[in-house]
Amino acid sequence: MAHVLLGIFIIFFLVQLGAFAKQKGRLNDTHDFSANWPLYLYIFSVMFALVFIFAVIYYIASFGSPILMEGNSGELLHNHDFAEMIYYSAVTLLSIGYGDLTPVGPVRYISVFEGFVGIVTPTVIFIKEITKND
Numbered sequence: 001m002a003h004v005l006l007g008i009f010i011i012f013f014l015v016q017l018g019a020f021a022k023q024k025g026r027l028n029d030t031h032d033f034s035a036n037w038p039l040y041l042y043i044f045s046v047m048f049a050l051v052f053i054f055a056v057i058y059y060i061a062s063f064g065s066p067i068l069m070e071g072n073s074g075e076l077l078h079n080h081d082f083a084e085m086i087y088y089s090a091v092t093l094l095s096i097g098y099g100d101l102t103p104v105g106p107v108r109y110i111s112v113f114e115g116f117v118g119i120v121t122p123t124v125i126f127i128k129e130i131t132k133n134d
Contacts, residue, residue, distance in 0.1 A: 039126075047093065047118070050093055050114075050118070051086060054089040054114045055082065055086040055088075058088060065105070066080075067080070067107040068084075068101045068107075076104065093118035095115050095118055
């Protein structure tokens with residue numbers, strides 16, 4: 001049964017991909033769809049910088065009290081290292097949310113804001129680049 005559902009999904013995906021390619025051909029006159037590698041490099045560097053900035057914020061916040069809880073056991077994690085903060089920041093910014101780490105206390109609100117920034121930032125950059133008039 002799973003193979004049938006996977007096959008249906010693949011067919012649906014290919015049909016949608018074909019429809020997108022057809023629509024892209026119609027929109028080429030009004031939108032710039034070129035593969036602009038400096039744009040992707042710019043987005044990557046902005047997102048990397050955001051991960052690092054939020055990791056620093058989390059690391060500083062962890063000096064006062066534990067800010068993360070183990071998702072499975074519910075145990076508070078003490079003695080956070082910076083690598084753990086980078087991991088948590090990246091998972092939050094990219095809205096992956098594995099569930100292995102859960103924020104505790106006021107850091108929850110910073111995490112929500114980081115997730116929002118992670119969605120809005122690349123969207124704004126893409127919209128700005130697509131709609132700009134040369």
